[in-house]
Amino acid sequence: MLQMIVTGLLCGGLLGFVMQRGRFCLTGGFRDMYIAKDNRMFYALLIAITVQSVGVFALIRLGLIQFNAGDFPWLATVLGSFIFGIGIILAGGCATGTWYRAGEGLIGSWIALFGYMAMAAMMKSGALVPVNDGIKEVAVPVNSIPETFGISAWPFIALLALITAGLVVKTLRKPKVAIPAMKPKRKGLNHLLFEKRWHPFVTAVLVGLIALLAWPLSEATGRMSGLGITTPSANILQYLVTGDGDKYINWGVFLVLGIFLGSFAAAKGSREFRFRAPDAKTAVSSFAGGLLMGFGASWAGGCSIGNGLVMTAMMTWQGWISLIFMILGTWTAAYFVYVRPRAKAKQNRSAASAAATA
Template structure:
């Protein structure tokens, strides 16, 4: 037990527990956010998502300014980011949930979420260490840099990060608080949800520093690792992100029980192939795009990385295309 890193495990578990609780109580899900906005013209959850991103941007750069975090910037692998994002968005619609919401729905008793996660883990493993590694490597090779470094939004426009953040905050406030009144849905109000998720995303950057390196909150490669670690011993040790992930459904279970929302839910038999396929596509696409909707869409978009922002936009576009093909094309 001398080699057991208590700080790593404790910080990861607490982060996962709190994040799972927040996600469940807020009903935070990119799939629902986009589906509701496109099909029902209800932008409530989407506003929470955008507020979370704004809060995370401010939080991450504040941590950097205080010297508590050296903010890493993801590279802009434009082919992989765009294609991976598009396929991930399609996978979200097919599976009926994004990576984060699938994990917290496990804690709500949704049996179908396990089917999605199995597909996700298999897809992620195939692309990360399996037969599709050569294809992933080839697609990730084209990389765009600015001045020899990974491009950021503020570097692209030639302004300081805080000037860009100020503009985004003002524009975001004007957009977010001009929406319609929020319908009653039994969850936290969207401002509380967005604020809580954004704070947790920023905090996740700091708490993940107790692991091998700051990586923030993610649901991508670590989902695959929870499959490969017990089966073949890969990775060779338990990581911060793996422990964090285990805490999410437990925190969500506590939230669901407290709100009287826990119940076992079986998916219709005919949907199993669809949701498994959606999970498979999401997992593979997440490894190609170097992140899921939480990791690229919030955790790394908070650094104002162009690669992450483009990936996030591609996910939204992929989801819209899937919604159009499945529901809107027929009128």
């Protein structure tokens, strides 16, 4: 039990610290791909996936960890990921982003987090279990992409690494926008950790290494998996209601609690922590987004981390197809939440200006 607590909190703390300081937000990254035509955060995700994939398959090859891709519930993955993508726009952050932003004192993230935990708990062990399980019966027996083609995973990893390297090099060669340099107020390690702006690609490498570290640490406690957010989040609420620690408390629970603590430490150290209460409209949107996140992630078998980072690195159909539909869901919601209202407001201003001129 002590090993579970210490290693879970350690891994989660590192992840929360790095994500907070590096502003590693996949919701903003997916949204910016559509609205701002900025793909840097998506490329950062590819870096994290590649780092983890190389490391995990090396550990599997050495016999240090085990992995079974299982079957592929394609319909649940497609629908759930799309719904999850809509939810993260309304909530203002994905599952992991909600945990780390809650650590910054953002009350809206607390509201989204409660909705996310409650819906995931209902889907996994509550009244919505039949809804959650029924659609997953529509599945194909092979989830592993390499197994589908009958070859090793390494050619796919090499292809991913080449594509990622090409995109990163191309991005780094683009002319940089000059930003006035701020005079450092801190020195040495304190400046690097809490004041200096972290590059998204450096942050991505660290996230990938932490995701890799999660595998042996988790499996050492009997949990045969890497990073995961949805089920552990649901387990916290289920434990608080039932008190059944043997059933609901595992390494993943301490992982997500560690994310919160690590983010809190980073936010306090960088003087970014402060309680911020949302207005009523934002609070309702955050809660609705949290509910959609919990529903979608349960159907899809993972969130932006469980599917978008981990299952992609494991070269599964579930991971990559989930990532595609997650992004499509994000773009759909972004159109109705950001693009369409702005276009309508611009149109109204033009009409008002024309009327005033006339």
